[in-house]
Amino acid sequence: MQTVLTDSAGLGAAMRGAAAQAVLPLQPADIEQLIAPSSRMSGGQRLAVYQRGYFARLLECMAGQFRVLKQALGEELFEDFAREYLAVYPSETYTLGELGARFAQFLAETRPDLDAPPEEREAWPDFMIDLAxxxxxxxxxxxxxxxxxxPAVDWSAVADAALRLAPGCELLRFRYPVNGYYQAVYRGENPPLPPAQLNFLAITRVNFQLVMFELQPLQFQFLQQLQQGRTVQEAVAMLATQLEMGQVPAEVLWRIWRAKWLPRGFFVAS
Amino acid sequence: MDATYYQQQVQKLPKLGLGLGLRHAHFNYILEQWPAVDWFEIISENFIDSGGRPRYVLDQLAERYPLVMHGVSLSVGSTDALNFDYLSRLKQLARAIRSAWVSDHLCWTGAMGLNTHDLLPVPLTEETLAHIVGRVRVIQEFLERPLILENPSTYLSFAHSTISEPEFLARLAEETGCGLLLDVNNVYVTCFNNDLDPLAYIDALPADRIVQMHLAGHQHCGTHIIDTHDREVLSPVWALFQRAWQRTGGVATLLEWDSQIPPFPEYHAELLKARQFMNELPPALTARPVVEAETGVVSNPLSFLTPGIMTEEPIIASSRG
Structure with a gap:
């Protein structure tokens, strides 16, 4: 029953399909022996209620979790991708929180120009994958x-050595300026797809509110060092070397960033 | 612990009054107004992993209202092994928020490692009953409390079923000591879809095992009814509620509204209509149902289960480094 419900083909095609046949070799006509009819519906029609419901319910969840992507792709194309995604990567956990976890990966795996050389690939799939x-x-x-x-932290009393990147701080590198697009959609706008431009972003949370913080490439590299377990001191040393600016200017730069990032939930004190 | 122990625990569960489902869309209203609702029911899966605002809001509500946990992923009828990681999380949250009880459905949600996130019907046979009895016993031992199981809405029945659903639930309760959550809307939906008498269904249940009732709206599609949870309670369901209220002596009752969710005051007002129907039948009982096409509606909607991170308020700040 499950194999048939989760197949994006129609009921008959799903039953004849390899997946269903591997579990239980039945033909569509066999449904009527397994499922009792009601006074108004055949067994097959009753099973089809569940099949329609399976995709409709989960597509609604996907649309809720990828609201901006749905606007960018358009409703029909979004549903096509999401339906195929659910068929390839059905839910395997108790929580719907994981439902969309592999959607970006799926979009990358199934982009229409997957076999073309990178320089010949179209731009829009990259944008959609970034957005996902x-x-x-x-x-x-x-x-x-x-x-x-x-407990509240007096950040002025916290030494650099005690600072750690907050566990919930997410660092992301995009090929397209998706943050601007994302923000615009949530403002109720219908922005055009932007041209390619590297976009570095930190997502943090303060008082349960998300903070999307656009970063310069150097800031992104600096924070990545911390994410990889390096200390602030080590990351500042990297900064000094990379920019050939010397230790003192790097320290000054870090002080400016520290003041800006601390209230934005980038760090925890260890 | 044996069935008698859990049955005694069920008898001690409180009559909480009239409650509402806790929905993300209402968080702000509740925190600002602290409305006079007797109790709230949460969807367990919505909170057991939350480390953000949903859990923060829930902890505040736990200080002011009785709470009940209602799950959708236990999959008690499945042939897959029980998920003890999931059960641990349930147990942990139940303790933390002092959940009055923990409920789920008589159904399976998936097999072979998958989760359809639907409440799928089980064949009502002796074999299935024995299987589920065994699992309920294990779950109750693990959770250290009786499990409360709800009758699902069903759209099909299996040709080889040999036991009626109310008898199946009654025997399950007898053999395990578990409690029952009687969803009167589900009774109406299931009985229409399976050509059964809903009043006879309710009368066949052991009233002393019923801990809670659910109310909800549904959509009549002519050939079948979908349990949509997207509108007010319809008059035939109020009639069933009246019968069940009388039979149970007035157990905790909750209104589910999971799609097209109205503003909180409207949702609350719909719940309070229950007071009119506790002791007498509604006048429009025989009104003809409004029949609508199935297009665009689903049973037991899911989309409310995941937090809308930006639908309620401007919680995103965008800054430049």
């Missing part, structure tokens, strides 16, 4: 464990 990654990351950070319930 952004929406998924925002969804995760929104409900991830955060530091809101921890």
């Amino acid at each position: 990654r952004l929406e998924r990351a925002a969804f995760v950070v929104f409900d991830a464990p955060g530091s809101e319930q921890q």
Whole structure:
């Protein structure tokens, strides 16, 4: 029953399909022996209620989790991708929170120009994949464990050595400026797809509100160092070397960033 | 612990009054107004992994209202092994928010490692009953409390079923001591879809095992009824509610509204209509149902289960580094 319900083909095609046949080799006519008819519907018609419901219910969830992507792709194309995604990557956990976890990966795996050389590929799939990654990351950070319930910290008294990147701080690198597009859609706008431009983003949370923070490439590299477990001191040293600016200017730059990032939930004190 | 122990626990569960489902769309209203609702029911899966605002809001509500946890992923009828990680999370949250009880459905949601996130019907046979009895016993031992199981809405029945659904539930309760959540709208939907008498269904249930009732709206599609949870309670369901209220002596009752969710005051007002129907039948009982096409509606909608991270308020700030 499950194999038939979760197949995006019609009921008969799903029953004849390899997946259903591997579980239970039945023909569509056999349904009437397994499922009792009602006074108004055959067994097959009754089973079809569940099949229609399976996709309709989960597509609604996908649309809720990828609202901006749905606008970018258009309703019909979004549903086509989401339906195929659910067929390839059906839910395997108790929570719908994981439903969209592999959607960006699926879009990358099934892009129409997958076999073309990179320089010949179309731009729009890259944009859509970036957008899916952004929406998924925002969804995760929104409900991830955060530091809101921890005792208030007097940041002026916290030494650099005690600073750690907050566990919920997500660092993302995009090929397109998807954050601007994302924000515009949530303002109720219908923005055009922007041209390619590297976009670096940190997503954090303060008082249970998401903060989308656009970064310069150097800031992104700096924060990545912290994410990889390096100390602030080590990351500042990297900064000094990379820019050939020397230790003191790097320290000054870090002080400016520290003041800006601390109230934005980038760090926890260890 | 044996069935008698859990049955005694069920008898001690409180009559909480009239409650509402906790929905993300109402978080702000509740935190600002603290409305006079007797109790709230949460969807367990919505909160067991939450480390963000949903859990923060829930903790505040737990200080002011009785709470009940209602799950949709237990899959008690499945042949897959029980998920003890999931059960641990349920147990942990139930303790943290002092959940009055923990409920789920007589159904399976998936097999072979998949989750359809639907409440699928089980064949009502001796074999299935024995299987589910065994699982309920394990679950109750693990959770250290009786499990409360709800009758689902069903759109089909299996040709080889040999036991009626109310008898199946009654025997399950007898053999395990578990409690029952009687969804009177589901009774109406299931009975229409399976050509059964809904009043006879309710009368066949053991009233002393019923801990809670659910009310909800549905859509009549002519050949079948879909349990849409997207509108007010229809008069035939109020009639069933009246019968069940009389039979149970007035157990905790909750209105589900999961799609096209109205503003909180409207939702609450619909719940309070229950007071009119506790002791007498509604006058429009025999009104002809409005028949609509199935297009665009689903049973037991899911989309309300995941938080809309930006639908309620401007919680996104965008800054430049």
